[in-house]
Amino acid sequence: MNTFIEVLIFIVNILVLLYAVTMAFAYVLLALLSIWEMRLYKNRNYYVDYRSILSSPFAPGVSLIAPAYNEALTIIDNVKSLLSISYNNFEVIIVNDGSKDDTLQKMIDSFDLVVVPFAMRNQISTKLVRAIYKSRNRAFKKLTVVDKVNGGKADALNVGLNVSNQELVACIDVDCIIEADALLKMVKPFMEDPEKVIASGGVIRIANSCVVEEGRLIKVRLPENQIARFQVLEYIRAFLMGRMAWSRINGLMLISGAFGMFRRDIAISAGGYNHNTVGEDMELVVRMRAMLYEQKKRHRVVYVPDPLCWTEAPVTYKVLGRQRNRWARGTFETLWIHRRMFFNPQYGVIGTLSYPFWFFYEWLSPFIELFGLIYFAVLAAFGLANWTFFLCLLAAVYAFAFFISMLALLSEEMSFFKYTQKRDYGKMILTALIEPIWFHPRVVWWAISGNIDLIKGKKSWGEMTRQGFVQVK
């Protein structure tokens, strides 16, 4: 019996070690690929004059679709900010998703909106659209407001897709701050390879403590709040170190819901956003790609590393927990819906690399981490724990987490270095040192509880409360 237990422990140890080593190897590889790709991107676009897009009759039309739910506090500034974006051929579609507050009334009053008999194509079925509004003021001609029965973000975006009549759609969170030249940078990949590029995504940055004036970000500052700082580090790691590499090998599975651009025809033919998942952004990208792989059409999803969109990060563990819980549910739902892609070479890089990576190292990793802790606790309880081995492994994991965070900061330093204060880097290094022991365990727990909630059948988004940006008037 003892021999059996020893063999079992040995096998588990080897499996855990193998998992950790392959994961570390994958992350380092992605990090190096990202840094390389970033350099290429910066060199390639050194002399690009984006103003040529601005003045050209050949620039593709873009619909900015922004769902709004209970956004009365900031909606007017947000809409004005969207309307002032640098692009010629664009429209702004705000979809009021049955807000309980006076979001709609505020827009009606501020933009002089009236109901119009808009003939909408119902290419995707959605909840009832109550009315479509246009402004009587010619200054807001580009604005269309849709009022609909509440159906969730995916449903609101689908209404936007139905209303849109442009070649490209940019789906954004209404409370995000979009850089003035964001659309110019996002449409360029579509213009360079119009047959293949079906979607493009930009970097999302944390705007907490940044200074905002008239809906424009005028000064980048590191968040004062430590929880937001943890997220700055996470976002840099995810966007600058992961997605850039996946874009390079055409394996991107996720374009952030906060700001992503799609070819409208492809999004519609794939069926639009899925109402039945809280990870609708990832699910749409995967579904579009799956559809095109099945039709044997070559395509690309590209990633623009310029910081184009700034968002306010949750500053309390409670709200952050809800967000991460939802992300975990969304990830699993997407992976489950598209499980046929798992290690399926028919789906190219997605099937053979991206999907397995997401499955093993994104979705499964919190469970492995929890399992490791429980496993060790059981061994300790029975006096079988090898404390020295445990501490060595813990040190290695901690050192690796620190190393990856530092690599991410180096990548940021070498590319856009938005945090220019010397003390900011001191704070970020400190954040990287405490993150694995203070913040990461919570992230693991939120991911696990998200999966538990999914089993329980939870479908809600969870309320997100925000503090608002530092405004300069």
Add this chain to the structure above:
Amino acid sequence: MKWRLLIGDTIALTGVELYIVGVAVLFFSFGLLMIIVILASRVIKTRHESSVQSYRDHFQRLLNSIVVNTSALEKPDSPVSFDFKLTELDRVIGGSVVGRQILISQIIHLKRNLSGNAAYVLSKVFYGLNLQAVSISNLRSFKSYEKKVKAIRELAEMNVKEAIPLLERYLLSSNKLLAQESLLAISQMRPDDSLRYLVKTQQTITPWIKLNVFHYWSGGSGQRLDFSGLLTSNNDTIIRLGIDMISHFRQTSSIDKISSMLSHPSETIVVESAEVLGRIGTDKHAKILVSLLENKNLAPEVIRAALASLGKIGQPEHHKDVIAGFIDHGDFGVRFQVLQSLKALGLKPTNVLTANDLEQNENIVRHLEDPLLQP
């Protein structure tokens, strides 16, 4: 692992544990190394930035005085002040490669925002300091393709025509970006002659290339060039470029060639040709569009384009029935276009369509009647 290592008297590590500790130490050391690199980078960047800034300030002062003085005197070739300033610039640069590169970038950025005499003077500074040699040398060297792309852009922006033979070599490069940039550079430097290169190229003319060449041709060359030659290319993207340019520069002399493209096997080319007929065609071309619409197997996109054009160049009495004939089409866009085209011909839907058709498409009728929904 059987052997054990003693550290002091208390901790004993097996081989595996030792290996894991080694890995931990390695990662942590790399992490610390990166902190040093980041801090060093900060120091270097700060110094580099201040050095760059100092160069920029110097250059800007000198460039301002060159541009302002020569412009104000209206004597761009005034040798005394110009040569003196040029020598001064050369002295500031010294042997610095960085300085030279900063000056190139600065001249390009300034030139983009200036025109006329001021831009001419900046070009003179560029050539006077032989800065084109830096870009040409970068293009000739074995540097990465991104560096070459950067050099190509510099040469194009500064209109260094002597580099054209060198750029021609890259037109057929297997590196798409190099091929694209050399094509754009030649088009920018020789807009009148660029069609010769375009006809020969096997490159896909992307909207990005189209946008840029259109920008160069908009300077005046577009009116002089005959784009109909592009319509005979075996490259569909070249044909599409030709169609677009004929439309934008309103080359009505080429319109018959456009109408012959309606029988092209590419649906996109047919759609674009039909749209151009609506923009610059005449009544004669309306008949051609009617013949096109007689084909029962047309894609909705083609029908839409043909109907839209018919709405613009057709005659109400001759074409209302052809247009109205599509009112029961299954595609929403086609039905929408039917009503839009009837409106464009000055017809009221109630006078052309049956009560049933009107009822079926009531939402579109109301949409088209609302002034706030008009483009």
